[in-house]
Amino acid sequence: MSGEQDWNKKSVRILSRKEGNTKCADCGEPDPQWASYTLGVFVCVTCCGIHRNLPEISKVKSLTMAKWEEDQIQFLDSHGNNAAKAKYEAHVPVYYYRPTYADCHVLREQWIRAKYERQQFMKKEGSDGLPGGVKEGILFKRGRDNGQYLARKFVLTEMDGTLKYFIKPDAKEPKAVIKIDSINATFQPEKMKHSNGLQITYVKDNRARNVFVYHNDGQEIVSWFNAIRAAQFHYMKVAFPTANDKEILSRLPQNFLKEGYMEKTGPKPTDTFKKRWFTLDHRRLMYFKDPLDAFAKGEVFLGSIENGYQVTTELVPNSYSNVWNYGISISTPERTYLFTCESEHEWESWLSVFKKVISIPMTVREYAVEAQFKHRS
Structure with a gap:
């Protein structure tokens, strides 16, 4: 039995060195040490932890420490990272942020849940911009003077290229109107001491300003982040019609240098x-x-x-x-x-x-x- 298990472990290690499998299927970290034998993907230890929270969808094992069965190895062999990418990332919108191993937990978790749990990218969206053209909702915003986080209504509108927030949900006039083309948005869990903390930096009168917001639901705050990217992508497609997608993507929200x-x-x-x-x-x-x-x-x-x-x-x-x-x-x-x-x-x-x-x-x-x-x- 030990000889068979040694052979199985060796087979798994060989599979992990196949093209596409040498980096984590979800964040790209080199030399993943875990694999999901229900999805057929090789993942790093951090993404593995997220997969463990999806037990109905993904079951993971260590490449070196676990016991591997013959049928599990065959499943890995017939699938792998490239096949999973072709299936679960078939229609990722061009503006959508694909997190790397340097990114925070909420971005990586929601990327994995979007792919495998919600199967969000297996069907093509009708637009390359913000779905529906408008996103509206409540976010908790940090007060400029007192530092308290209070509920504020935010409205992102693709048509006029603005992000507005209101003191009260029924307020007719916004407290601020932010031009979408001046925004950078970055997740700041350590600085804000909140796992879903998002910093929105924008320019008004050629001076930088910061707005710090969060939402307790990870899916919602990542949805806002990608909605901002979608609205910016659409705006720049119109404003710079000769620019290609790569040029536009380089100007969308990204981590500070x-x-x-x-x-x-x-x-x-x-x-x-x-x-x-x-x-x-x-x-x-x-x-x-x-x-x-x-x-x-x-x-x-x-x-x-x-x-x-x-x-x-x-x-x-x-x-x-x-x-x-x-x-x-x-x-x-x-x-x-x-x-x-x-x-x-x-x-x-x-x-x-x-x-x-x-x-x-x-x-x-x-x-x-x-x-x-x-x-x-």
Whole structure:
């Protein structure tokens, strides 16, 4: 019996190295160590945990520690990740966000439930935009001054390209009207201390603002996230008719390039260093006093090298006004900004992402944003 089991385990391992099976079927993490013998897919340990919560649909086993039966191996052999993708992801809308292993739990869980439990993508939708053109519902929004989360009605409208929220469900006038093309939306469970926390960052009068919302139902908050992407995709298809889908997708909501604390000093030699929370979104480097602030205290536009932007390292001796001495200097055509990082690791990480951004040529749209920054200053 042990010899048969050894052979079965070896057979499973061979199957895990077949094309398509070397990465998790759901998030793409390399070298998955688990498999669902009812769906016929190979998954990572995190996605495996989500599959365990779908016992009527997916039954999982370890590739190395479990006992594998002959019929289970045959099922895996006749299915596999590529076959499952062709079946369960046949009609994923082009705007829909496919999470990776770097994404938060709610995105990964709802992606797996959408595929296998709700079988959401086995039939083709009629539109490439927001289904029905409008999404309306209640989300809990963080108050700008008191930090309390209160129920607010939100309305997303594809036709006029806006996201509105209202203080009361029966209110006739919205508290805010947000243009859909200026929105970035990112899940922030750690920062917001809520597993379904979503940060909506938008630009008004060329200044960044944040709205923090959540919904207790994971399916609902992910639905809002993808509805925003759908409305943006439709808007950009109309606004930029010559752009291809890949170009448009690169402008849809995505994770910030980097966030974290740095110290910053002002333009005068006498200005002191102050600790700030920094967020880099595309070419917009925003800084806040607190990570959950609604308004940025200031912003820096990061253009490209060919347009006179430079990033260099600086050694900043500790003084009465700065705690950290791992320095970074960002030079723009207008002025030079000096920042310091707490550790060598953070310093290297910020340097890497800054240099990557300025190495990329600017788009026509980014030239327009740069002009607005110059006009503002």
